[in-house]
Amino acid sequence: MGRFTFTMIKPDAFAKGHTGAILSRIQEAGFRIAALKLTRLSPEKAAAFYAVHRERPFYESLVQFMSSGPVVAAILEKDNAVEDFRKLIGATDPAKAEANTIRKLYAESVERNAIHGSDSDENARIECDFFFSALERF
Numbered sequence: 001m002g003r004f005t006f007t008m009i010k011p012d013a014f015a016k017g018h019t020g021a022i023l024s025r026i027q028e029a030g031f032r033i034a035a036l037k038l039t040r041l042s043p044e045k046a047a048a049f050y051a052v053h054r055e056r057p058f059y060e061s062l063v064q065f066m067s068s069g070p071v072v073a074a075i076l077e078k079d080n081a082v083e084d085f086r087k088l089i090g091a092t093d094p095a096k097a098e099a100n101t102i103r104k105l106y107a108e109s110v111e112r113n114a115i116h117g118s119d120s121d122e123n124a125r126i127e128c129d130f131f132f133s134a135l136e137r138f
């Protein structure tokens with residue numbers, strides 16, 4: 001199990017001013033911030049980031065949403081980071097997410113669901129490299 005995962009506060013949660021509260025919950029859950037930036041995905045970058053979903057019916061809408069405004073990208077460090085972070089954010093659909101998870105608290109819908117978390121160590125590595133150079137990691 002790796003020590004790192006990648007997360008992104010999505011445009012819905014950033015626009016509503018939830019960044020501070022979400023970063024607090026992440027740190028209180030024992031994750032260390034190893035890299036952090038406010039940025040905006042172009043439609044091309046959003047399409048590449050979610051390319052695994054390109055055959056799904058929600059893909060075009062997802063790409064449009066993810067490029068609609070700024071996102072907060074971060075690398076997080078903790079033992080068992082990927083699995084523990086997925087637990088902290090909750091199910092993809094906030095209606096199915098457990099109480100007190102970040103998505104239960106802040107997501108609007110299955111698409112506008114506030115936050116991303118890597119789903120494997122391999123994808124965490126790929127996603128960290130997608131957003132951050134070596135000089136941007138601490």
Ligand code: ATP
Binds near residue numbers: 053058111115116
């Ligand atoms: P993420 O990869 O963003 O952490 P996830 O791993 O929980 O989320 P995925 O199945 O990878 O869920 O879907 C990626 C994203 O696509 C979701 O977070 C959500 O924004 C959107 N999405 C997933 N399923 C649907 C759906 N049925 N309708 C609309 N959007 C969806």
Ligand code: MG
Binds near residue numbers: 117119
């Ligand atoms: Mg996913």
